[in-house]
Amino acid sequence: MTERVTATTKPYTIGRPPFRPGEDADFGGKFTQQPGDLHRPDPATCTAQDTVAHASGLVRVLDDNGVASGEWNPMLDAETMIQGLEYMMRLRIFDDRMIKMQRTGKLSFYMRSFGEEAIAIAQTMALETQDWIFPSYRQPGAQFVRGRDMVSMICHCIGNTEDNVKGRQMPVHYTWKEGRFISISSPVGTQFSQAVGVAMASAYKGDDEVCISWLGDGTSAQGDYHYALNFASTFKPPVILNVVNNQWAISTHANLATGGRTFAERGLAYDIPSIRVDGNDFLALYSVTKWARLRAAAGLGATHIEVYTYRAGAHSSSDDSSAYRPKDEFKQWPGGDPILRLKEHLVKAELWDEERHAALAEKIDDEVMTSYKAACEFGDLASGPYPPASTIFTEVYETVPWHVQEQREELGK
Amino acid sequence: MVEMNMIKALNSALEVQLTKDKNVVIFGEDVGFFGGVFRVTDGLQKKFGEHRVFDSPLAEGGIAAIAMGMSLNGLRPVAEIQFADYIFPAYDQIVNEIAKVRHRSGGEFTAPLTFRTPAGGGIKGGHHHSQSPEAQFTHTPGLKVVYCSNPYNAKGLLTSAIECNDPVIFFEPKRCYRGPFYGDPHNVPTWAGHPDGDVPEEYYNVPLEEARIVREGSACTVIAWGTMVHVSEQAIKDSGIDCELIDLQTLVPWDRDTVVNSIKKTGRCVIVHEAPKTSGFGAEMSASIQERCFYHLEAPITRVTGWDTPFPHTTEWDYIPSPARIAEAIKKTQEE
Numbered sequence: 134m135t136e137r138v139t140a141t142t143k144p145y146t147i148g149r150p151p152f153r154p155g156e157d158a159d160f161g162g163k164f165t166q167q168p169g170d171l172h173r174p175d176p177a178t179c180t181a182q183d184t185v186a187h188a189s190g191l192v193r194v195l196d197d198n199g200v201a202s203g204e205w206n207p208m209l210d211a212e213t214m215i216q217g218l219e220y221m222m223r224l225r226i227f228d229d230r231m232i233k234m235q236r237t238g239k240l241s242f243y244m245r246s247f248g249e250e251a252i253a254i255a256q257t258m259a260l261e262t263q264d265w266i267f268p269s270y271r272q273p274g275a276q277f278v279r280g281r282d283m284v285s286m287i288c289h290c291i292g293n294t295e296d297n298v299k300g301r302q303m304p305v306h307y308t309w310k311e312g313r314f315i316s317i318s319s320p321v322g323t324q325f326s327q328a329v330g331v332a333m334a335s336a337y338k339g340d341d342e343v344c345i346s347w348l349g350d351g352t353s354a355q356g357d358y359h360y361a362l363n364f365a366s367t368f369k370p371p372v373i374l375n376v377v378n379n380q381w382a383i384s385t386h387a388n389l390a391t392g393g394r395t396f397a398e399r400g401l402a403y404d405i406p407s408i409r410v411d412g413n414d415f416l417a418l419y420s421v422t423k424w425a426r427l428r429a430a431a432g433l434g435a436t437h438i439e440v441y442t443y444r445a446g447a448h449s450s451s452d453d454s455s456a457y458r459p460k461d462e463f464k465q466w467p468g469g470d471p472i473l474r475l476k477e478h479l480v481k482a483e484l485w486d487e488e489r490h491a492a493l494a495e496k497i498d499d500e501v502m503t504s505y506k507a508a509c510e511f512g513d514l515a516s517g518p519y520p521p522a523s524t525i526f527t528e529v530y531e532t533v534p535w536h537v538q539e540q541r542e543e544l545g546k
Numbered sequence: 547m548v549e550m551n552m553i554k555a556l557n558s559a560l561e562v563q564l565t566k567d568k569n570v571v572i573f574g575e576d577v578g579f580f581g582g583v584f585r586v587t588d589g590l591q592k593k594f595g596e597h598r599v600f601d602s603p604l605a606e607g608g609i610a611a612i613a614m615g616m617s618l619n620g621l622r623p624v625a626e627i628q629f630a631d632y633i634f635p636a637y638d639q640i641v642n643e644i645a646k647v648r649h650r651s652g653g654e655f656t657a658p659l660t661f662r663t664p665a666g667g668g669i670k671g672g673h674h675h676s677q678s679p680e681a682q683f684t685h686t687p688g689l690k691v692v693y694c695s696n697p698y699n700a701k702g703l704l705t706s707a708i709e710c711n712d713p714v715i716f717f718e719p720k721r722c723y724r725g726p727f728y729g730d731p732h733n734v735p736t737w738a739g740h741p742d743g744d745v746p747e748e749y750y751n752v753p754l755e756e757a758r759i760v761r762e763g764s765a766c767t768v769i770a771w772g773t774m775v776h777v778s779e780q781a782i783k784d785s786g787i788d789c790e791l792i793d794l795q796t797l798v799p800w801d802r803d804t805v806v807n808s809i810k811k812t813g814r815c816v817i818v819h820e821a822p823k824t825s826g827f828g829a830e831m832s833a834s835i836q837e838r839c840f841y842h843l844e845a846p847i848t849r850v851t852g853w854d855t856p857f858p859h860t861t862e863w864d865y866i867p868s869p870a871r872i873a874e875a876i877k878k879t880q881e882e
Contacts, residue, residue: 147596153579241670241859292860300860303672319674320632321604354603356635384580385601457580522864529855536824540853544864 150386154455158462164411166191169203173420174406176427181404188397188407191441194416197469199477207259207420211484217258217415218479221250221472223497224274227283230501231290235304235450239514240290244305246271248445248463249379251415251471252347254278256375259422260345265335266314267328267346269321270305271377271444279312283504293512293519299528300520322348322355325374329361332370332429343429345373345422347440351382351390353399362437366403369434373425374400376437377412379444384457400437412442413468415475443468522546547744551737552723555697555745556586556662559704560624562749564594567622570708572599574609574626574662583628584664584723610636610661614644617659617713624708630665630717631674637682644713645688658711662704665693666773666820667852667866668721668731672859678772678821678852683715684798684830690754691797693717693771696726696742699795702752710754719772727773728780729869757801759808763790766814766879769805769831771797774818774867781872789816789876797827805831806838813844814879818867823851845879 152158171190174183194201209217228245235243246253253272257279260266266275276286285297289307292300298308298316308316315331318324328346335342348358353376365372376396380387393399400407406428410421418440425436445463447454459465479485512518526533526541533541550558563570572587578601581588591599602609606627613623627633633640644657667676683691690712694700700718707714721727725736737743752758760775765787770778771794782789790808794800809815815835817828828849835847850867858865 144597147600296860301673301856301858303670303675303859306672319672320634351604354605354608356605356607382575382604383583384576385604389601390603452583519860522861525853525855525858525861525865537854540823540855544853546864 146392148386148389148392150388150458152459152462154457154459156459158459158465160465160467162467163197164191164193164467166193168193168196168201168205171205173204173424176424176433177431179406179428181401181406184406184408185401188401188409189395191409191411192417192421193411193414194420195414195474195478199474199481201416201478205417205420207416207423209416209419213258214415214475214479215485217254217419218472218475218485219493220254220274220277221415221475222494223277224250224254225472226494226497227501230505232450234505240304241292241514242304242450243290244270244449245446246274248470249377249412249442250274251418251475252377252412252440252442255415255418256345256422259419260343260426263340263342264313264426265328265331265342265344266312267324267331267344268314268317269324269347269349269352269377270317272347273305273307276307276309276312276314279314281309281312283501284507287505287508288511291508291512291514293508293517295508295511296520299524301524322352322357324348326357326361326364328374329364329368329370329372332372333368336370341430343371343373343426345375347375347377349382350376350378350380350387350396351385353396354390362400362403362405365435366405369432371429371432372435373422373429374435374437375440377440377442379442381444381448381454381458383448383452395439397437397439403437405435405437407437407439409439409441411468412440413471413474415471416478441468548747549738549743550697550745551725551743552694552697552700552718553584553586555701556704556718557588557590558745558747559701559708560587560590561593563624563705563708564590564598566749569620569622570598570624571616571621572624572626573602575602575604575628577601577626582626584720586662587626605635606632607635607639610639610644613659613661614639614647614657617657618647618655622658622708624660624662627661627663629675630663630679631677633661633663633679640683640689640715641686645686648712649688656711657713660704660707660714660716662716662718664720664723665717666719666721667857667862668727668773670859670862673856676857676862678717678819680717680797681821681825681827684827688713689798690714692754692795693719693797694795695719695722695772695775695793696740697737697745698742699752699758699793701745702750703754703795705749705751706754709751717772721773722776726776729777731863752795754796755799755801756795757804758793758795759804760791760793761789763788764812765789766816766876767792767805767808767812768816768818768872768876769794770818771795772820774820777867777869778818778872781869781876784869785873785876787876787880800831802834802838805835809835809839810842813842815843815847816850816872816875816879817847818850818872820852820866822854823849824854826851848875848879850875
């Protein structure tokens with residue numbers, strides 16, 4: 134007798150997002166996971182097997198009332214937390230101003246980090262200054278932590294004469310070698326396996342450096358993600374590999390990106406310690422990243438982190454997310470707003486208040502406006518000046534070959 | 547006839563094919579519920595169901611391989627690669643697998659599939675949203691390579707591509723989705739009122755392997771595809787020279803007879819493409835033309851192309867062949 138399993142009537146399964154436009158975005162209230170649910174394994178001895186619960190659970194430090202607790206509490210001093218809050222506010226205000234500039238035709242394109250501000254900022258703050266940042270397009274915030282001048286960032290976004298990449302890249306594709314911030318590239322995921330190579334070079338040279346990289350839930354379908362995990366598993370270089378699960382890859386929900394369980398759990402199959410963390414919880418992100426860096430710097434290899442968050446804004450200035458998800462979905466996200474959560478924590482601890490918060494926001498807003506005006510001194514999108522056309526032909530090769538030189542002469546600029 | 551822009555025309559081609567052939571399936575990044583980032587598949591999932599029009603995981607290599615597998619087993623997939631710049635993770639599947647399967651299986655297996663992909667510049671997309679990688683595929687035996695230029699040929703050529711039993715790489719000039727582009731970024735016409743914006747709602751096809759004579763002329767043959775057809779049209783006007791303009795439409799196999807006959811008449815030839823010059827498809831055409839037309843040529847064959855550099859962002863108008871550069875090349879052919 135041949136064994137049979139009752140067949141489904143569907144030809145194949147099509148994943149669905151939890152909600153579509155017009156539906157109530159009801160995530161069931163708050164996260165069920167609480168701070169203290171998961172212990173902090175000893176970074177010196179932790180194996181992938183020790184993180185099975187961490188890969189399916191959710192590491193949190195801040196609870197729904199802004200109270201920090203549990204083994205993962207990094208016990209940060211007030212100064213560090215206020216600094217983190219300032220960076221996050223800076224990023225959001227900067228993004229808001231830039232998207233307004235884009236809407237009024239002053240930038241050709243823009244991508245915000247809205248709702249995901251804690252990620253690049255807390256994680257970069259948990260690293261050392263010599264560590265390499267290999268970002269995707271929603272981690273520009275790392276540059277604030279490393280002290281990049283806002284004027285220089287805006288000049289890049291405009292693509293004017295002071296753009297350090299000479300108008301060659303679309304806005305938000307920052308490059309900043311001084312801050313060890315490696316060039317953002319549009320083909321998604323390519324950076325992930327390159328980051329493993331960067332870390333292997335650090336290991337080869339014996340330098341005390343760690344490399345951190347990020348990609349999205351959607352991008353984790355690309356081969357580059359799996360190459361990265363496999364090479365990291367094989368060679369155990371000092372690398373921190375983050376999947377930012379913000380639920381949405383343009384219009385494609387994470388449920389259509391994988392039929393599996395959590396993204397973090399994939400790392401276990403590669404025998405890499407894997408942790409899922411509340412991506413809107415500044416303290417949890419900081420703590421998990423610090424833990425991963427300890428492991429990496431000790432020569433214990435990669436940590437795979439799923440940063441569980443929500444893309445509060447549209448993918449970019451080119452799309453309207455209300456066409457594929459409920460307009461207020463981000464307001465219903467159980468993870469809340471990373472800035473408000475850290476603020477609430479600080480206020481409850483009597484380290485911060487509304488007055489200081491409002492004053493800081495105003496100060497940053499002024500700084501952004503002043504920086505924007507200063508950047509426009511070097512050229513605006515409407516009228517330039519732009520980098521000269523000769524920049525098309527330079528830095529294609531180390532020296533300009535004859536055929537490129539001839540073409541430059543043909544253009545005559 | 548209905549007035550359509552290129553997006554609507556492509557959508558109409560897909561709709562007709564989905565209706566006509568139950569083996570046609572459409573998938574790719576954001577093409578299902580949302581209807582594609584350029585809206586080419588808008589409404590098709592709703593009409594034909596989510597098993598026939600669906601969103602795929604974000605993985606071009608996977609999309610290509612899945613499409614091949616489906617086509618080996620009787621389906622006729624039309625997969626979208628969101629930007630031609632993102633086709634390269636699929637390159638191994640396309641070049642080593644899809645292009646060669648008919649040959650290497652002794653004709654037992656074939657891959658009748660179509661990859662639609664927006665290509666070309668003019669949208670301030672920088673080097674990763676602007677490239678024209680057609681020559682990377684014309685150099686691969688086994689693939690047919692098509693480049694549409696207006697709503698009418700977009701629908702007709704896509705229809706032929708889907709019905710073709712060979713794999714087709716179908717390039718769509720994204721700059722021309724909503725209107726023809728004549729080389730002036732400040733003058734942005736729509737397809738309304740353009741003769742090629744009149745598109746039948748019902749089935750028709752434009753055969754592959756046939757070039758289209760856009761304009762007859764006697765002094766010089768100008769060959770272009772995609773956006774460059776319109777830029778060349780403007781350049782011809784500006785030059786005041788009586789040129790014959792050929793829209794190549796299919797690059798492999800290209801319509802050599804139409805091209806050769808034209809050049810035998812005009813004795814002069816300018817080839818225009820957005821892609822870089824070195825190893826661009828213009829090089830192949832130029833070599834073939836001189837083999838056939840050597841004794842008819844009154845001037846060297848000239849190429850006006852993108853530079854041999856990555857495609858820039860801010861300075862893209864200094865990169866894309868302009869009417870001025872093309873007109874200059876046309877005039878030069880008259881001096882010899």
